[in-house]
Amino acid sequence: MRAVRRRRDERGAAATTFVVGMTVVLLACAGLVVDGGGALNARMKLADEVEQAARAGAQMIDETQLRENGVVRLNELAAEQRALEYLRERGHPNPYADAGLTSIVVTSDDMVEPTLLSLIAVPPFDIHATATAEAETQ
Structure with a gap:
């Protein structure tokens, strides 16, 4: 009878290990969907x-x-300041802008x-976006 009880105890431990392992895997999959989707959404919003700041x-x-x-040129300093102001108003603490003669x-x-x-223990996702806009008159 003791041999039978030991087998059942071992099967229970194996089942518990399997359930715990599957829980971690399912949590990771759900995390990839939820957090990955959130990161993609945040990246699109940042872009x-x-x-809009470049425009x-x-x-x-x-x-x-x-x-x-009759020459279309940017006021480089004003263009950079306006783009940076636009992003700071939307909560981006360290934007960068570089204006040239005709584009920013x-x-x-x-x-x-x-x-x-x-x-x-997955660290935060870093996201990055860059855009260029050209000065035009129509």
Whole structure:
């Protein structure tokens, strides 16, 4: 009878190990779906905001050059300031903007904290977006 009891005890331990293992795997899969989707959504939102900041900066045309010479040029300092202001208003603490004569490049980084994956020690996701806009008149 003792031999039979030992076998049942061992099968219970194996089943418990299997259930615990499967729980971890299912949690990781759910975390990939939830946190991965959240990171993709945050990346798309950041890209949209960076594009809008570049457009806002590209609107800062040097009006004097346009009126006197008919040349479309950016007021570089005003373009950079407008793009950076746009992103800071939306909560991006360290954006970067670089304006040239006719275009502006805007870059921003962000971090997305995982919710489910943080339970298994996955670090935050770093996301990055860059956009370029050109000055035009029509």
